[in-house]
Amino acid sequence: MTIRLIVNDRAHRLTVDSGEALLGTLRDRLGLTGPKEACGEGECGACTVLVDGGPVASCILAAGSTNGRAVRTVEGLAGAGDLTTLQQAFVRHAAVQCGYCTPGVLMVLTALLEEVSEPTEAEVRQALAGNICRCTGYQQIVEAALDAARAVAS
Template sequence: MSNIHVTTTINGDETEYVCRPDESLLDVLRDRLGMSGTKEGCGTGDCGACSVTLDGRLVCSCLVMGAEVDGHKVETIEGMADGEDLHPLQQKFLEHAALQCGICTPGFLVAAQSLLERNLDPTETEVRYWLAGNLCRCTGYDKIVRAVLDTAKDMRKVAKKSSAKKTAKKGARHAA
């Protein structure tokens, strides 16, 4: 079985690797690229610990082949914070004690980010169903759901302010 050469973009960086045709994206990330932030809990797409986004779509990286992402864009937990600045979800997970052991946390964060990109005003039920593909055995989900709802609330405020600013700027320009 000969290896396949892949060129892809991971967290904004162009990345090249070779992998076997039967190798999952999860194995490529962890074993070939040293990106062990993405976790394996089951290898069968049932636990969501290996969640990443592929061209903006939330997927289980254990169910994607490494060779499939050639020419596509992958985002992982390692790309979530902006340097020293945590993403608001990461900060809220810490403040709400939304993790105990922390093994499921990268998957939950990637999945929650994917939700908030689509819907910045989710109901509790919407959060619960969106995150139903991610298993957590420690927390009983309570603090995770609270952290996501709280982040959404803060991000809405920020979005409102920045759109108000934009409107104000536009208004100022018109006035001039």
């Protein structure tokens, strides 16, 4: 089937297979390799992107179901080379180690911060519940998110 997709503010017209997952469309057809494949079953969050502003596991979302929708990947966060406030906070807090989980984590936290201007630590941890990080123990990620929220609010 042919779909129209807006990815990181650019419109695309693509022919996709019926069983094709959005993750494959983004990575293999559009060259957006920020979203990662790990579990491939919707359990780890490495492939998380935003569809119409909400986080989804792109490994289990049919590309065909995104016809006419807006997708944002980690590549769409930094405009003109400038890191977002959240990305800068990740650097300051050493919230990136191997980095494999980072694109998905950034997307769920971006969605949270766009919805809740000053989330509590519990809200940040709840938002991260579907994202597995094997490296950081989550503490630096949580601190970075809270720091970014404070910076945006001030």
